[in-house]
Ligand SMILES: Nc1ncnc2c1ncn2[C@@H]1O[C@H](COP(=O)(O)OP(=O)(O)O)[C@@H](O)[C@H]1O
């Protein structure tokens with residue numbers, strides 16, 4: 137039995153088809169990442185898995201319990217870390233954890249012990265008496281995670297738990313995820329940072345526009361761009377016309393530009409790079425930097441969609 | 448158990464702010480004292496003093512049938528003291544304050560018939576004094592009825608093509624008005640005349656205390672219904688949905704918190720009224736308990752609905768205050784329903800707040816026993832259930 141099994145989930149908001157028949161599965165004890173840009177439909181998928189949104193079609197099972205027919209059983213084995221902080225700002229970290237522990241059915245000594253353990257996991261034992269509202273973004277995120285761990289769920293779903301926080305807190309959280317997984321929890325981790333997906337995951341499902349467009353281990357996904365190289369370039373001019381010229385250069389398989397950095401996917405950099413210089417030169421533009429990258433998940437996304445993943 | 452935990456969390460959040468206690472308990476106590484005095488002042492004075500409003504009746508042709516009809520009708524009223532005077536005398540006594548108003552009957556008033564239109568009467572009174580207003584209200588009904596009787600009579604004379612039909616038709620129409628309006632008239636006069644002392648029993652706080660109790664129970668929703676809005680704002684409601692808690696358990700938890708708060712408030716106010724103001728709630732302790740529990744359940748269920756409907760804290764305050772005004776004004780918490788007029792009292796009777804007042808007053812004023820508490824309790828519980836179902840329905844449909 138898979139820990140998470142998602143079959144053909146669909147969800148529309150009016151005209152917008154946010155999730156269009158998504159299917160994937162997470163084996164027991166693994167970390168599965170949902171990787172995709174903002175708006176891909178990751179949170180919507182997770183909201184359906186955690187019982188916040190009713191799917192328009194399809195079903196999913198958590199530890200074998202259907203979210204449609206046995207929602208309570210499905211939820212009981214599930215811990216959800218929502219994308220937005222969901223805590224009481226006027227209560228202290230400890231009061232928050234105690235409350236959520238009770239909501240997961242813990243009582244008395246077991247509750248107290250578990251709250252202490254979780255405070256240790258998230259590294260906030262010495263700040264437990266402070267109101268959560270006064271915490272930094274990173275500390276809030278850690279309590280937000282802690283609240284989902286109290287009942288030692290077999291499956292944890294985390295929705296972009298590292299968005300907008302300092303590097304130390306992010307490191308702490310990534311280490312937490314690995315440690316929880318080492319102890320046997322199955323983790324479904326959504327992110328739009330390909331480094332996180334690469335570091336954590338046993339399997340990765342790449343999502344875009346409401347669909348899973350690729351699935352596999354990190355290495356399997358990289359093989360999709362076999363032999364292709366990604367080149368990041370910068371120009372001395374704002375080069376919309378340069379981009380147009382490069383698109384039709386022979387050997388260019390994908391191109392995208394964000395924040396002045398042009399990312400080009402090529403079959404053979406030795407062959408294509410001179411052509412790029414030449415095409416730019418014809419338009420009076422100069423290439424100011426070239427960075428040839430090993431193929432990574434970013435390259436895969438570019439290969440699959442023609443767009444860059446980074447935001 | 449989870450329901451209780453959720454309720455305790457809600458309560459600890461509400462009571463964290465010490466101002467809330469002031470708002471919940473101190474304010475209603477001050478209001479009760481004030482209202483008690485206000486009712487007291489309203490009734491004090493010589494028991495035998497004539498509280499009727501003086502009206503000078505000026506009519507140059509006192510023998511006409513129409514004038515006689517009107518005069519007789521006005522004289523019948525318990526709320527009016529009508530004296531016939533000459534115009535000059537009448538204006539003098541108005542100036543001296545001996546009468547509140549002067550009603551001037553135009554010459555030719557008595558000669559209206561099938562062809563004539565109704566001639567205007569003139570009321571001379573201080574229009575912005577409360578006595579002047581009351582007088583106007585007291586005169587409005589009989590005069591408009593007389594006008595319509597004349598209309599009816601002239602129409603029927605017209606239809607029959609015989610002016611002679613006018614007089615009998617007028618008599619008939621007037622007699623009908625007299626009959627059907629007797630009830631109406633009594634209510635109206637009660638509303639404007641001062642409330643009889645006996646209404647309160649022997650303690651003026653007998654009206655003020657339960658009235659304020661019910662009013663502030665609703666007002667407490669200003670604080671407690673915020674909880675639901677906050678749960679959505681902090682997204683903790685969404686997180687709660689991801690636990691194995693069922694929707695009805697969540698709703699029940701919040702309901703319990705609101706009930707707890709309003710019941711605590713009610714209990715404190717009852718104790719204060721009993722031991723400090725001598726309002727005898729413990730005359731029938733179980734009856735008081737039943738009515739209070741049912742009233743608090745109704746208020747809490749209404750708070751739940753407000754919490755589910757309101758999109759912001761501002762809306763919670765607005766909805767709570769509107770409910771408070773609506774249910775207080777219509778339900779007779781500010782002044783006895785018995786003292787207000789027809790349609791108003793009829794609608795008021797249907798209000799849960801009116802049933803709460805009835806429940807308390809059966810104990811406090813009418814001195815009835817436990818059996819008299821059952822009906823108000825049952826009706827309040829039915830209201831509570833209705834509001835709860837409405838809130839649950841809205842809750843399930845809520846966009847999170
Ligand atoms: N409650 C909602 N109502 C309308 N549109 C929504 C709602 N939630 C999400 N969407 C839309 O659905 C799409 C997917 O959103 P989301 O699942 O949040 O993506 P992600 O988490 O991958 O960034 C987006 O276009 C978003 O604007």
Ligand SMILES: [Mg+2]
Pocket residue numbers: 178179180219295296
């Ligand atoms: Mg998201």
